[in-house]
Amino acid sequence: MNKENLLPQNDIHRRIIHLDMDAFYASVEMQEHPEWKNKALIVGQDPRQNGGHGVVATCNYVARKYGVHSAMAAIQAVRLVPKELIVFTRPRFDKYRAVSAKIHSFMHDVTDQVESVALDEAYLDVTHPKIEQEFAVQIALDLQKRIRQEVGLNSSFGVSYNKFLAKMGSEYAKPFGRTVILPSEVQNFLAMQKIEKFPGIGPKTQEELHQMGVYTGADLQKVEVLTLIKKFKKMGYILAQHARGIDLRPVVTDSEANRKSIGMERTYEPAIYTEDEALTNIRNYCNHLEAALKKRNFKAGTVVIKVRNNNFDTVTKRKKLKTPSDSHLDFYDVARDLFEATSSFLDDGIRLLGVTVTDFEKKKYQSISLFD
Template structure:
């Protein structure tokens, strides 16, 4: 059964071969590799709130800690309450070491293809439709890369191999750790139908709640509702959800060198640190206004907003949000940055915000706005 769309959804492109690689608990895994005595401990990378007047935030945690419910961006004090004291170990992050390991892994990726788009130190897309090894099998290349990372770096990663970026990321998250997920074109809709809405990246908690109110809890629900109904309730985000639920994502892998030329960011280090929420929000609003000017100068529209935040103990978190539509509007950029900041605010403000930054990226040219606008009017 195809989605009720009256032909509004684009023709799918299934000829590409895309891999999404996601390192498993990267920071924690590097530390356990370098100190094997930590492997059976609930290892948390971040500041120990017991030694800092109750302050601190979790950067990441190993899978032992995750079984207790610990996750990134959680206040450290909560992690302490969740994990038995004899099991819990805190380590301060060593970003110099993590960057060096990440660079080595990315070198391996570039030996396969130069079409590598880094999302973070521990995550990247590879377009291997054409590659340096002459392979026609994305699965073969992904397994080879996964095996090499394990043998040479002593670290595990998970991958999704399929025909577009959205599905590849869904795949890499599907069977962690050390997961291998392959999604063929003829299997995509059935795979997506089984996934809970919260597994669809780009659909945040507020949108999930609204979808639940409409009786939609899985990809199957999105597939069954008419695309016009999704557009009515969620505007362009609704159209994007309809595309993704049907296994459609025409966005390309943007190589790192090209991506770096096409991102505009503003960040500032604060001394003294920021402890007041309104001060932080005012700075985010000012950043958004400056980004609007820079985007307009270059005739760019951003599809993604990235928030970077660092506390007084140099714990750094980077979060990104896909926008409902391409924009250079300061209000829309600020709103996305504010929503990313919200869940992190208390933990980081308690410790003091040393660095705050916003980046606009994933650009479209101005004429993007002229494509298909009639689809969104009734």
């Protein structure tokens, strides 16, 4: 620990890649519907057909030019985009999972140190890769090229010595971005970024930082560590580290051999402030968990949700199912009830949301006669 500024010693020996697919769901859909290429494509239910409900799961870059973004109310997207340009299509998660699995197989050809964040993004620790190529930048370039050639989709990547910086890098030059942040460049790179670009800083925290006169990374670097801790508690300590390019979190691999639970969680930037958006994401998680269980012939007996707000307050709640199940409908019913008990977290913005299933048992198959 550095006593002068209360921060841990930085670690710059690792080589981390953050790979992020560009408008993943929308790009998969445009592959099969090239006529949508110049349309404002929105993946989600058309609110004009269901009473104005629903949120944008994702959208292509044409739609983004009109101000549409993920998690926006779908009816708002209708107001932003000219009627003749807008196209809605329902999400097809089976298709997205299949494409994602192929992309992830490319990552595992490079390293076993892969941490999947979602279907469309992952961290790779290539400090000691499985291949002969030792330069992280070239590994990232080769991955990006392979995905383009074999899957037909574009991706962006960031390369640096920790997860926080790699994530900032992948977001820096989207789409089809390539950003490398060297240790010698970190302070200058962070100094010129708007505070809104820092992962994990939601609208409420942005407003509070603005009230402190903090609008850029350079401004944040000038604030005393103790001041940030006093103001934002745990999050303040993390902000102080990030402002100086410190992030000691390892890439956490998904070990099938020792797995006693299956879960999905995601950090949201910006944070979630509406119940509709939160429940939409929970529903998507439950769909993924059903597929994962059926792949292993498992049923789960317990559902767990994890919620963290922008103040880094975290709550975990669990509930047993009446009978073990592999149905996303059963998981969602329980997860929705659990979430309602934590909905007050929406006031401060939910920055992390996750659903896990556990207490596994193997499916039992019953033999029947087709002739009875």
